[in-house]
Amino acid sequence: MSEQNEVNLPPPKYDPVAVEKGRYDYWLEGKFFEAERNTEKEPFTIVIPPPNVTGKLHIGHAWDTTLQDILTRFKRMQGYDVLYLPGMDHAGIATQAKVEAKLREEGVSRYDLGRDNFLKKAWDWKEEYAGFIREQWAKIGLGLDYSRERFTLDEGLSEAVKEVFVKLYEKGLIYRGGEYIINWDPATKTALSDIEVIYKDVQGHFYHMKYPPLVDGSGHIEVATTRPETMLGDTCVAVHPEDDRYKHLIGKKVKLPIVGREIEIVADDYVDMEFGSGAVKITPAHDPNDFQIGNRHNLERILVMNEDGTMNENAGKYQGMDRFDCRKQLVKDLQEEGILFKIEDHMHSVGHSERSGAVVEPYLSTQWFVDMQPLADAAVELQNKSDNEKVHFVPDRFEKTYLRWMENIRDWCISRQLWWGASYSSLVP
Incomplete structure (x- = not known):
């Protein structure tokens, strides 16, 4: 009798490893996180802020995605058709810098390899770190719909970028500037936007x-x-x-x-x-x-x-x-x-x-820019509208910061001289 009671006693403390073992796989096999198709339910969607494939996730990712996961689970229980969309960012400059640093440890450069072989190395890096990221998502227990997972260099997303690029060019919002002073990174040999400095x-x-x-x-x-x-x-x-x-x-x-x-x-x-x-x-x-x-x-x-x-x-x-x-x-x-x-x-x-x-x-260079003034003017005009139409900032004082940014806007340098990523400059004359 004593032996039977001893066998049935619960563990002295909570063991998360034992409790969680196999649980995530069960959720995925049951497709509990996959959004329904052709449903009359009201949709609710959160796109995960795509982490860069430059490395593993950190505590900030865990905190941010946990809050998103709470929201999606709550909405799912309320009867919404929930899509929590996973994805990752190719992070052009950052990933290329990581791959090049690894190559330097091996005593070679991207120029030694040539572009095609370098890109193979970059894709190998992407696959390795995408695997790490998915493992970490699983450990956190995020309710992601992996059937719709996206990567920023996927064909569909690349086509969308091309379409937007051409439309903005046709509207005169994207232009190839003459010689102009830009931020130049001598290590990666590429132009940078102001926010990358x-x-x-x-x-x-x-x-x-x-x-x-x-x-x-x-x-x-x-x-x-x-x-x-x-x-x-x-x-x-x-x-x-x-x-x-x-x-x-x-x-x-x-x-x-x-x-x-x-x-x-x-x-x-x-x-x-x-x-x-x-x-x-x-x-x-x-x-x-x-x-x-x-x-x-x-x-x-x-x-x-x-x-x-x-x-x-x-x-x-x-x-x-x-x-x-x-x-x-x-x-x-x-x-x-x-x-x-x-x-x-x-x-x-x-x-x-x-x-x-x-x-x-x-550095004096010829690059591609977004004409920011018309976009900034529209943003400022919106803030001058009624309370029902304008954007409300919390705390209120940040509206002044926002307006100061808009009123002192500079054109945005969008071209990069990279091997990892895509170039669209050939789409327009």
Whole structure:
């Protein structure tokens, strides 16, 4: 009797492994999570925010999807035809960076493999990590309809992207811009959108230089920069038109150090008379503000770097050097020539690639953009409508943040120079 009672006693504490064992498989085999077809039930759908196939899920995914799962189960019990749609994101830049990092550990690059073989490696990576993600979804117990699972490079989704791309192009909302300053990632060799740039405070330096005597022999002009390597592409020095210190110099020329090229001193309202010396070196091909000044004064745009962050033929004797190695050598050379007379510590915000971690280079390039102004104007107009029509933000103060974004919108760079993912630029002339 005692032996029988001992056998039937419940375990001393809850054992989730024993309770959950086989349960998820039973749910899937019973197709309990599959949405019905041709039903009169009211539909209720949640599309899972597709995780990137760059790695395994983290605690944030678990928290977010658990809340979604609660909602879908509740709605299913209320009699709705529920679809909780699973899917994953190919995550172009991020996944390519992961695959390339793995290849580097093996001592090869994507260029060694060639595009087709590299893509095979990328698809192998995708399959491996998609498997991990599905296992984690199962452990969480998510009520997903796997019969409808999607991947962002599926044929159907790719066709939808093509259709939207062409429609937006035909409406004039997508365009291929001429040369324009974009965010460039030298590590992955691709353009980035503004939201893919993470700004970090970095301890750097201000390099103060006296550009050599004016061509007419009347003196020199002082400028300062945090990126001396870009001076090799300078095409003018700008001063404020009302700055009494420099009015007599406007229109005169100085010689660009090291390079020896003559560049003009121009007047532009952009220059802050109170900052530094009040004179600014202008490199239209490597700075967005300089690019605009260059446009106003019809300045030449001289790229001094290659796509991988090394210096190009326009950098003269520094050609082939990494941009940061060039900076060190250039600073040394300028000091020896007596041009660089002061270096001061300077904490400044520097853009880094969200995916590769590389310091982003403002870079002159031809890319595809979305014209954001008409879209932003429509969003702002909506917020000016009645309470029943506008979007309500919680807390209320974030409406001001949203409107500030919309009112200071910049066109969105959407093209990427990647092997993993799809390119649609050939769809339009």
